[in-house]
Amino acid sequence: MTELPEFAPQSAESLPIWLVRPGDDGPALPAEAGEMAKIWAKAQGFSGRAGQLCLLPTPDGKIAGAVYGIGSAERAFRDRYVLAKAAEALPAGDWHIAQMPEDMDGETAALGWLLAQYRFARYKKAEPPAARLVCPQGVDGDRVIALAAGEYLARDLINTPASDMGPDELERAACELAERHGASVSITKGEALLAQDFPMIHAVGRAAAQEPRLIDLVFPGSGPQLTLVGKGVCFDTGGLDIKPPSSMAIMKKDMGGAANVLGLAETLARLGLTRNMRLRVLIPAVENAISANAFRPGDILTSRKGLTVEVNNTDAEGRLVLADALALADEERPELLISMATLTGAARVALGPDLPPFFCDDDVIAAAIQNSGRDCADPVWRMPFWEPYESMIEPAIADLDNAPGGGFAGAITAALFLRRFTDKARHYVHFDIYGWQPTAAPGRPKGGAGQGMRAILNALPEILS
Template identity: 80%
Template sequence: MPELPEFAAPSDAALHLWLVRPGTDGPDLPPETTPAAAAWAKAQGFAGKAGQLCLLPTPDGGIAGALYGIGPQSKGRDRYLLAKAAESLPKGDWYLANRPEGLDLATGALGWLFAQYRFTRYRKAEVPAARLVCPEGVDAQRVLALAAGEYLARDLINTPASDMGPEDLERAARDLAARHGATVTVIAGDDLLAQNFPMIHAVGRAGAQAPRLIDLRFPGEGPMLTLVGKGVCFDTGGLDIKPPSSMGLMKKDMGGAANVLGLSETLARLGLTAGMRLRVLIPAVENAIAGNAFRPGDILTSRKGLTVEVNNTDAEGRLVLGDALALADEEAPALLISMATLTGAARVALGPDLPPFFCDDDSVAQSVHDAGRDHADPVWRLPFWEPYESMIEPGIADLDNAPGGGFAGAITAALFLRRFTEKAGNYIHFDIYGWQPSAAPGRPKGGAGQGMRAILNALPEILK
């Protein structure tokens, strides 16, 4: 588990941080601002623009506090409004001295914690030293639990395949289970064939570490929630090998697994697992090249009995997910969710920052969308477009893992996965990117959680 941030304890010594919007005649400074402080802010060119910072001096040259611009209320380019303050303010404990109307301080506090994340496994990195006193009225333990889930997902994704193969991903799952009293069952190697997980075995059998299916169950009573995360710890593309430019980020191809583990961490820390039956399934493999690698043109028979023609070994994620989803569906969970770094088509459609999700139930989909919008975890619904079903039917087998033509790749992948679910009360599939391509406030370049808070905050409505 990565080292987690903390909130500062309330103290009279905490420095005051004023949140300021632009006004018609300059920044809308708080009424407590002294004439000297107002003059100083004007001299610094402080206008209340989003991300602007103005440190206020004491007469002896110390720091009296700070003004921080949050921009016009209607602007929403910066997802985590206080993250840049966390990264810019000098060392010390900081207290939010005002509460501008319309500002979500819980998300602001979360962004502050997100800004303190650094991946330090291989080298030391300077962590922002400004600590926040949790704003009054904000549930500190909930915010810290959200940060814990995000930190875990980021760390898992950022770790290279040399230290995050299927065995290591299993170890991470076991560590999480040990923290929260969950049980773990793992089926690995040729036992996958013996227990009818042929597609997981086929994809991972050429890897340096044996393929496996990781199965976590958390103690609890209530509706069943099953999370399935793609755990392709490295994806060469198999015999349909990727070019180097496409292979460079493939350590993140287990981002779906990282996200379901991160979500589970948060659910457990909040005590929410007690009110549900939470199951987490992770098919963990390496899609590698060797003499026993699966081949283009092979036909695989899945756990569900559906036959699949392999027309591209680089479309392996839907294969391992198919077997895992079939297992999950056998218990008819109230809600079945898959998360996967699945298609480039999703990135072309919506970019790296807005993952699509697929759901047949309009009310459930609306709950997920609204929860993502309201909690700074945006997602966007795409359809299970049934007229495209014929595109995944090759004729020689029941299903095609990589239909040609280049159209609707995210949708056809989602339709493929849906074929392995019949009994679940609802099925939602998230096609995430799991990576922040360039640094932004609260989102350093590297592994990223996507969809976790949208799911978390939609669950009460979906599972009621």
């Protein structure tokens, strides 16, 4: 795992950075910065727009501090990690926030700084920014580092190519997480999947060089049960319905659901929250490959739940492996069952790569998750389990269709398919994430991305109370 960043220690030698918004009469520079700072900033054209940095000199030419623009309050949500750009632009040294607007969330600001330090350097050396931040007053530094740890883990897992992150390596990563936090692990793989009644996980992964498997983590704790299920398709060729090269290029990210639930589990465990719940994490880990024994279009599979599924597209494999894992999770009747998957292109067309949809039947839980996501700069958007579309996933010769034709409502029909396997859990929520940052942004480098983890985390006290 990429080494986690640290906050700088409290020190009289750290340099001040003032966070400033623009105003009608120019940026509101604080009096503590001094009159010369105001003159200097004005001469440099500093206006307080988001991401604008102005270093302040001492009389002898050294750095006295900096003023940094965070933009207007109206566009605060648009500039998600506004302080992240400062982390990358400031010169080496320790910095402390000397002024922060009252309406700015210190935890999100500090997290943005830490996320800006992330560099995936497994295959190519890449040095993180050298500026360090003293944890802002009133912010729980250990909590912010726990949030960053979950995001770093998810990014690392997604960024690692399938040559080094197949089902074997994903299992190893899950086992390492379990060892760090005292969780138990059980693995069902290969032909044992058939013997223990996970036929669809076996069917999807049987053509690959590495055996398909179900990874099952149980954390010690007591209280309401939270079960997380993450899609772990370590590479997706599309199977016999093979993808074109342009669509296969970043399919190492098709285990992004697994990466995100592991990242969330990492944060929950670091925060000690697993002591007050029964946390279980299930990951069906496979590679959707092509071989003589690959499953075929037109095959009928019988799921763990007993529902039969007609395979009309082998490239809609994620919902098949999730279905068996969800059926297992559902048997325990958890208080909250959450699935996360890089599941449908339809979701990306509807909402783009940056705003993952989630599906939930309970209005109170849905509002808690969506409001939490907005408050902690982890945006998500509720979509409906639209029951009139149920007929679209009901083919003529089986109970369910894994890929209904027509091209309409692809994200909704996928969610409806998964919901068929979750009738015992008290509440079920499904996230259709992208798991990838297509272009770099402050605090969010191009590549693997966590989505929905903090939105879930901050909503859990309300949901599980």
